[in-house]
Amino acid sequence: MTSRPVTQILLPVRNIFGVLACISALTACTVGPDYLRPDSGLQEAVLLPRPEYSGSSPISHTEVPALWWSLFNDPLLMEFESRALLSNLDLQIATNRIEQSRAQLGITGADLLPSISASASYAREAISQHGYFAALGAPTTPNNFWQIGFDATWELDLWGRARRANEGAAATLEATTYEREAFRVTLAAEIARCYLQIRGTQAQLDIANQNRTIAERTLDLVESRQRNGIATRFETSSARAQLATINAAISEQTQRRNALMNALALLLGEKPRALDAQLRQAMPIPSLPSEVPVGIPSELARRRPDILRAEAQLHAATASIGVAKADFYPRIGLRGRIGAEAFESGDLSSWDSRLFSVGPTVYLPIFQGGRLTQRLALTEARQKAAALAFRQTVLLAWHEVDNALDAWAAQQREHEELLLAYEQNKQALQVAERAYQEGAGDYLGVLTTQRNLLSSQTNLNTSATNATLTLVNLYKALGGGWNVTGETK
Template identity: 45%
Template structure:
């Protein structure tokens, strides 16, 4: 009975539906070991740090200063314009300790919009990490399916090679009895060699796919050979595949959510550019101790302070502010177009994946029927040849058709499995594995912090 899609929540651990213990183990290890995923996690940490930098602009800044210098005035310099006090030395020490503070009042929302942009950038980094996780799981699963399909093709080739060897023995026996011809012997041996020649390319493909799986796990070439070289059947797809509800399924996709966050960031950056047209108001304060002698540095008479606001008003910027605003608005429009394109591409990929999966099921039914008929035909051809009712060319042609149909069936099973992986990838299922992987505990905390607006 073919697999079919149904409405329902998309399975976030869909690889387990194949009921392959080895595949589930590989996915769990990839979530913890994949190097692209680790790189994406570092980008999340960087974006959260950038957010903290943006937040700090809204807080008071306090700096401490302390200095002790030895100075000598030149009598021929600016001191010659003054009349020094009697006995005033040209050489003196100066001790200074103090605090300075400033607090920029965000009256027009420049800092608030900058923090909003940083929040959106951090959320986009989180979604990018989810997208990397989804791509990693899908690529790993597809490579695993192709590996099992290749191993299945190897099994088919070996089985048909055994049949070809039996044919050679059959023809050889008939040849010794004077029934078969030299042509029959040549055809039987040619068929055996042709089938044997298909094995080395399949072995090479098997080795490459094992290395592909190893790379996704951050392993060296051939590190997984002992584990994956043992052939297994192609994992069977589940009978029912939940694909979500129409209109909401693509909201799960990390690329759509990342594009939305980038649009939010671009909109906030436009707000920053608008706020730059307005004055900046800063509260300044300073308190210090200054003395020529260390002994009386900490006395009340050595204190000094300054308190007051400062205003910065852009009057003439040579078009810098207008250019920055035009640039931000253009980037916002670009982000909006990209978001629209991402949504449309997501719809297309989901629709294409559903069509491919459905049609692959129908194709397999016809191929399975072809295999059954070719098996019957080969048995009949071998029987008729052994009875002398036909020539060996019929046996050769029939076995070639059987080999082709068996390979087509194996490829069809592999195609159905990989099409289902493509469908889950299009639906955005499986990225949650990144948030529960060992060694990635910081990412969920960062995601919660951003989602909660902290």
């Protein structure tokens, strides 16, 4: 037998594949609409509070800092923010979704490439002595049968179906990436919000303890005056009721502080009470920055990952239309097989044992019962829904930023007025206590001013806490908390 090189065996198959690949490159087109990036219109946004809030802290149009929480100058807050990026379980789940989308993109991209496989088989076989083939004279003795070969298939992407599918998968990966970054923005805001609420609650506890000291001192004074026949039982009962009310508020604030510490521990992926040692010691509410950088309106859409996610989802929905339209066209592929088969394994290397087949395959949808038409209608409807969702996301972002700017300015104005009210109530209590001790005033005046002071202290502390929270909301609305210019891996 004459053996021939393997390259001579593969040559006919390779030539046919090469010719058809050239034809595919020359005639390929892509059906379906090309994606055009929509205009968000956010360049018209006004990143300033309304004119009636003039006099608030100045707004700077410098770039929004990625680590905006550093503006509070609180090392413990900065530590918690860094820990959350490594240990938050929801963020890890979002990262895992990116890995899934990346793998799906790889699967979709494989449709653009040929598929090659190898196979080998062996069988010991014999036909029936009473069968049809035996009647025709075929031998019925058992024999061995060996096969070995390679199979290749390749669908020519003449209408861009695989390219549109790959485009959609890439856009879906991008959307999943921005979904993680949107969660990162929310996580940063939640960490800061929870931490600041803890500090605000601790300040409320400190106020309540100070007022308990005042209430205890007042109760001692009233009881002393009652023993001397100067005060009445009404005054004594009122003083005791005031002290009990303060003690009840302390219990409530203590429970709220503990719940907030557990909430922060959950955000960090820690078990309950894991942060008690770090947070139980009271610390003042972080001070506000003297200047608030908010960036420029034209960059707002690029800083908000939820807008970028909605845009990527619109891109994926647009690419799906091309896939649905390509299903109406013929699908042409190439299929080839080369190998050898023989009854003896030693004959597999012989040229006479060779076999090969190569040729095109054509699939043409003729009647699908309206399935393809309705699938196209479905993808077009989903694309319209994605476009509306993008517009809604942009509009919601615009409202969030505008409301956050006004809330930031209004909270500063409120804090100034509450600070004035606190100073006046403090002076009023001093005057009322002095008058009561000297017998020139009644206890009702002391009780009233004491309650007013407690209320003003509580309101002032709440306002200070809310001022920091409005700044958190502002930077969340501005899309701060992720690296806009960095790679989203």
